[in-house]
Amino acid sequence: MADLPTPPRLPSDASLFLDFDGTLVELAERPDGVVVDRALTDLLDALGTRFGNRVALISGRSVAQLDEMLGAAAAPLAIAGSHGLEERWQGSLSTPDRPQALTDAEHAFDDFAANRSGVLVERKSLGVALHFRLAPDAENAAVALASRLGEAPGLHYQPGKMMAELRLDGADKGTAITALLQRPELAGTVPVFLGDDVTDEPGFAAAGAGGGFGVLVGAERPTAARYRLPDVAAVRHWLAQSLEETA
């Protein structure tokens, strides 16, 4: 496995697609423990000023969660939330209905977590995640439960970093990026997607298929990304540098 190079500077005609956890913010021990600092909201504001409509968050978080965490900085951005299942474009949100199967899965996750100290259940509008970062011994059982429940019609088992998630079937970060690229405002732009997790792989492939590239954040691993940055600090530095160079 060859080490991936550092990405070139952001093309001036880029569309910028950004994952959230592990890319723009450091991972935390708990899903509600991430820190959104002023440097990040200032950076997002600057990117919005520079690239206009061509900046989007592509996240496993729901749009509602991103709004809560980012506050006013989220409002002007395009957002594909819930692993690509929901999209907010210029303030207008399109989102599928939440099926009963997801609520049933949530109850099963609650039962699982009830007698396992450190296992956390994260409720989202179109998904539910079982987190075992604070209880790594629960990993095998959590993954087995989530993959079994993910066989229910309409549900999809989504692996992640120290968590196992159930979400609706029918979309991913790749379909979300491809859909955004159909917008007239993004037509003909060079898609660039930065992400760290396995849920980001379809996004890397979509960025490549659209004539752009993916940037893996974190340690080297098999990936559809063409470039790599080591961590969140390097992402922020590269984005800030790209802002200067494309200005």
Ligand SMILES: O=P(O)(O)OC[C@H]1O[C@H](O[C@H]2O[C@H](CO)[C@@H](O)[C@H](O)[C@H]2O)[C@H](O)[C@@H](O)[C@@H]1O
């Ligand atoms: O696509 P993303 O924006 O990267 O979201 C993916 C998942 O991120 C969150 O979980 C991860 O971050 C947590 C906080 O740092 C961490 O505790 C956890 O171990 C990570 O897997 C989020 O909680 C999930 O809902 C997202 O799907």
